[in-house]
Amino acid sequence: MKTVLAVAFLLLLFAVTSADPTETTLRRPLPIVHPVEGHTRLQLDQEGLAALRRITAPVVPVVVIGPYRSGKSFLLNQLLGVGCDEGFGVGHTRSTQTKGVWIWGEPASLRTPAGQDLSVVYIDTEGFESTGKADAYDDRIFALSALISSLLIYNLPEAIRESDIQKLSFAVDLAEGFYSQAQASSNSHTQPDIPISGAQILGTEKAPMDAANMLWLIQRDFLEGASLQAMLAQALSPVDNPAKDRDIEQVNRIRQSLQVMAANSSTFGLRQPHLQRTRLCELPDSELDPGYVRQRGQLQDLVHRLAKPKVVNGAALNGTGLAKLIEQMVTALNARDIPTAGSILEHFNKELMYKVQEEHERKLAAVPLPADEDALQRSHDSAVLQALARFDAEKFGNMGQSGAGPLRESLSALLAKQLETRVTANRLASSEACNRLEQECEDGLEREQKVHLPSTSRFAAHYQRCRAKFDASCIGPARPDQVGRLDKAWKREERRFRQDYNDKLFNGLILVLLVDIVVSRFLLRSNLLESIGWILFIFLQVYPKLYLSGGSMYESYWWQLLVQGWEMLVYNPILDLEQTWQVLIPTAVLAYIFWKCWKKYLKPRWTKRKARSKTLPLHHAGPPRDLDV
Incomplete structure (x- = not known):
């Protein structure tokens, strides 16, 4: 009995240890970004990024930002329906509880009215205005939150204040570059030398990144008077500035830019759940304010209505795409001690420039070498037009703010340099191919000089076949020079062939007559054939010497007839004696x-x-039989 129990215990232990760890470890907060020592820069955490990469459906990042000790983590736990001991960490001290940026490891499933399945990822962020942090650190958290979210919840206590709007200045500067719909059409104003923008070439005015929905969430909403939406509209309305005060101008600019960053700004108020705030994690819903519980359900419905996939360059991101975007953003934010909107936009535009450059290089590489120079130039011109069009359409920010103008000029220079490199490679490939083909023709003509049964028809036919192959395969800048070389080689070898051709026929005829004499005398024993051989042999020895005043036997009529007969015999459409x-x-x-x-x-x-x-x-076989018997 003890043995059976021991075996059962071991099997149970093995089943527990071999179970998929993701089923138990993902239902908890996971860090994706945490601060380096000193709270100045951000550092990626691969645990949270790995959880993101497991998500295959379009992802909906819901990010909560706001001042520390404002209840962001408790709010997320309420939206998730989990307790404080299981969900995001909630503290009741005067120091911030959340450090960096955290995600809930198990995404919530959501189906849109159109039938699309989405994965909602709730993200908690470190609150601003806590002690021991650099201002640039808060800017980095704000910027990362604003740009990775598809729904940005700005969690504020009691009301929207002027200082709450000013704190968004850095994120707003970034939003102008990433979300602005007018940036593509503004290129013609910032770049007079560019007659048409890339967005116009591609037939689109879409921004590189879809603007996130923004929800202004007012905690402990007990103030009376105007509605929250009216309060938001008033807070975002520019104020009169007859004195041209710089601070007021800056705030007005932020107000205007917020309309770009959050095209669909909404507000929502939550009552205080209980007077004893330090005991909120311990209290069940039955002891919370019924009005708060009702509003919490309404807030969950509102979050689901505002949820939409994160879209970059027209494509909805899955978990892997969102993880990559976070990695790019953190790299850009850490590039300088004090990040600026321009430096971050320039970082993204540089990556875009390198992608466009690689695409242009692939298109040039798709043209097989050697190629005609005009065809290569046409391919380059078309690829450059498409590359610049893509850069203009997908760049972040306007030409002046994001450094896109100088990058565009650098891109043009890089594309021109790629063309020079490809032209050099084309010249080398053309020279190698044409030189090889020309050498093959010369070698073939050289072999024709050494054949046993020479034929001018075969010699010319061989050259025509070789020349046709040369014309079809020798293209590019080396062709003119190699054509000249081949023509010279043909004239030289033809002249040499014709000089030796008649001599070879004459010597061959002498040899045939000698063979005829020997064979007729000793093998055939034919006096007639032997006599004919001797007569023709003596004739060929004496007749050429009769041309004392110039001329040649090779120019005589009978010799030309002999040559024509030879040509018809040795090389014709049916038979090539040299081969047989x-x-x-x-x-x-x-x-x-x-x-x-x-x-x-x-x-x-x-x-x-x-x-x-x-x-x-x-x-x-026997005696004859009498058939009459």
């Missing part, structure tokens, strides 16, 4: 030997046997 003489001569020799053997040995025997069969008497 090695087979035809042994075949002819074997046929001659067989004929001699047949004539001398086999035919007499066959004739004798046939004659003998005719003279033999007929043999019968």
Whole structure:
């Protein structure tokens, strides 16, 4: 019995330890960004980013920002429906509880009215205005929150104050660059030398990143009077500034920019859940203010209505895309001791410039080398137009604010340099290809000089085939020079071939006559053939010497007829003797030997046997039968 219990315990222990850890570890807060020592810069945490990368559906980041000790973490726990011991950390001391940026590891599933499945990720941030932090640190948290969110909840106690709006100045500067819908069409004003903007070329005025919805959440809403929406409208309305006060101008600029950052600004008020705020985590819903519980449900519905996928460059991000965006933002925010909107926008625009440059390089590389220079230039011009159009359409910020103007000029210079590199490679490839093809033609003409059975028709046909291959494959800047070289090689080799051609035919004819004399005398024993051979041999030895006053036997009519007959015999559409003489001569020799053997040995025997069969008497198997009996 003890053994059975021990085995069961071991099996249970193995099942627990081998279970998928993600099922138990993801239902908790996970850090994605935490501060470095001194609270000056941000540092990525791979634990939270790994949880984000597991999300495959379009992601809806819901980010809560606000001053420390304003109840952001408790609010998120209420939206998630989890207790304080399980959810985001909630403290009741005067120091901030949340450090950096945290996500809830288990995304909430949401289906839109259109039937799209979304993953809602709730994100908690470190509150601002706490002690021991640099102002640049708060700016970094604000900027990261504003740019990764699709719903930004600004959690404020009791009311919207002027200082609450001023704290958004840095995030607003960034929002003007990332969200502004008018940036594409403003290029023509900031860059007089650019006649048309990239967005106009692509036929779109969309911003690189869709503006987030913004919810101004007022905690402990007990003030009476105007509605919260009216209070927000009043807070965001520019104030008169007849004295041109710089501080008022700055606040007015922030007010105007907030309309860009949050095109759909909403407000919502929450009553105080209980008078004893330090005991909120301990109290059940039955002991909370019923009005608060009702408003909490309404807030959850509002968050679901405002939720939308995070869209960058027209594409909804999944968890992997959001993790990549966070990595890029943190790198950009940490690039300088005191980050500015311009420096962050420039960082993103530099990445865009490198992507556009790589795309241009791929398009140039798609043109096979060697290529015609005009075709390569046309491909470059088309790729440059598309590259600059994409840069103008997808850049962040206007030309002056984000450094996009100088980057655009640098991009043009880089694209021109890529063309120079490709042109150099094309020249090298063209030179190698044309030189190889020209050398193949020269080698082929050289081989034609050494054939055993020369033919001017074959020589010209070989050159025509080689020239056709050369014309089809030799393209690019090296072609003119190589064409000149090939033409010179053809004229040189043709002249040399014609000079040797008649001499080779004459020597070959002499050799044939000598072979005829020997074969006729010793093998065929034909006096007639031997005499004809001697007569022609003597004629060919004497006749050329009769041209004492100039001229040549090769120019005579009978020699031209002989050459034409030779050309028809040695190279014609049916037969090329140069390719077949090695087979035809042994075949002819074997046929001659067989004929001699047949004539001398086999035919007499066959004739004798046939004659003998005719003279033999007929043999019968028995006496003749009398058919009349």
